[in-house]
Amino acid sequence: MNKYRTLILPVLLAAGLSAGAPVPAADSAHAGHGGGASAAEREKMWRAMLAKAPLSAGAAFDARGRLWLAAVKDGAVWVSHSEDRGESFSAPARVNAGAERIAADGENRPKILVTADGRVYVSWVQSLEQPFSGNVRFAVSRDDGRSFSAPLTVNDNRDVISHRFEALGVDGRGRIHLVWLDKRDQRGGKYTGAAIYRAVSSDKGASFAANEKIADHSCECCRLALAPDTDGTPVIFWRHVFGDNIRDHALARLDGKSPLIRVSRDDWAVDACPHHGPALSIGSDGVYHLAWFTGAPGRAGLYYSSTADRGGHFSAPMKFGDSEAQAAHPQVLALGRRVWLAWKEFDGRDAVVRGMRSADGGRSWSAPVTLATASGASDHPLLIADGARVYVSWFAAQEGYRLIDATGAMP
Template identity: 40%
Template structure:
């Protein structure tokens, strides 16, 4: 059951609370990991995985949501990543093109390929899928992320272990994996040869990626620093540059000899830089938020959010001018809740968090989307299907 508590900044709260679920039912054997986007025609676009196929469908952004017929994107069934931080991804270009990526698991443990498909007709049909990376050894290429610039350049990034393989063959030590990316400047017809952003990334945490006003990709990921510390790193990526500066983004000094399966979130701030949210374990376990100066690459003191005893984590961030929304998931008493907080001053101060939705069954992580300055929260649940809530302007 969904329940909503009083939220002073939700628009049309009562009307929305009556109709926030998608109409279609779930096949309870299918993964709950989905990705969503809004297009220029006020459609909500969705990618999910069913029976080894990436599925695309869309709904008119009205209440209640009614999704149309589903399209299979891959032509043959695959073992597709939907565990932990893995899921298919979707992005919409300014010209209306729809781009989808996903990770295919290969037979060897922890190995995979990153696939890509595009639609140039608003989702009526999709191209034959292609593998993004030119390296097609049976190694780790996983945890894909995608974003599109205003001019139409497509960035796809992923976690890659080719350098680990090379190091092992030469008897050298190598911690973690690496972050690689490729770009397409022909609307997804082809991709450049992939390039490395950084060595020693965490192996199983999602990459957060956005674009800045200059068309550069800004990536944030969990990184392996010295002595096994798994904090976060951030970098601005210009494909015309030969190398990239990596900046430390969090300083919890969490030492763990395992992958947390818990990636960060990032959103563009004003001219000053970026909003960041992440989970850290160790002595000061919890969910944190900070601002990152995009020129000096210095972050503000981290602010804790949520209840660590309820496993607060898996954040979503969205900004619109000085307004910033932060959503996350908490678990307690055999139930999961989505919490939401808002800042009206660029992340300097925040409202008290409120519980906006709850389920007693399995559920995905929250997502935040914006269209025409209207902000929405989405949450895919086993019991209630897709929860879709207007949370403000």
């Protein structure tokens, strides 16, 4: 491995430190989960949370093949890019001027998306002082990531409740979509799970329209997956709560008329937080590729399925990964008929990113291969593509940031 790659995380962290972000004194609005804790305790926790450098970062390629990262440090999102596939990075630019507590915990992470006309969109969740509360935040750079607009809070409900687990996408008309899990409909009463809300910006991120509800009763702590359909319409895939407590998966095409479609029939009845969201990729042939985790007794593990008719019919779910090795956090990515899966396992000593590839639209698959290992804590792996090749983007505490060529490993 090129030694510079292992330096990326330290470089990001050092940049965050040298920027000398001011820490607000005893700002109770950022104090975190300690409802009832003393002001001194809250202050201590706030500082401790800010000092953490979470491993969960966002990554994406732009149309020119540059790799962009959005990482969290010192209460800010920092954006940098690489012109050489992660060998070296630009000096990170600070997105939010004021320090915030930013959710970066595997299921929550900053999202970054660079449009063909060069705008850099960033979204994240700002954690608030009550447990499980947060706001969806958004900023845009119009100068190639050198500076960012003042962040917007996108949720128009400002109660100190959950507006979290956001997904970011751009449709075929260039409109920005933010979709997230929202507890506003609970209103102190009995409400199963969370609702899914969306906000759309039609002015390239200067403002967002009123929030609209997409669905009731999603699972409340599994991230959403979002991918553009071939016509640009965003499609979302998430863990839903069917009936009282069945936490299986659902799909919806956000065209304002398509219904919620149940994808999985695992029948996982559990009153729990799996913290384990699904993955979605839509090929240029219009096939939806879906991957998810279930803990349903007797069939716990990772599954893949596809649909060629927008959810009319699904292929029989295929189990993948070694469920005896904690196979977890699946990613799927399609380039035409070629489809890649990647996920995380633990081999008894190291965390391992495993992958497999299909050349025929998900009908048949290669044997799994090991793409990378980490000897300490690590983020969920991400699959990203530059249009021609697929990569695993992965932060690990010991090994730093790595961009692994999945196409090379699984041609």
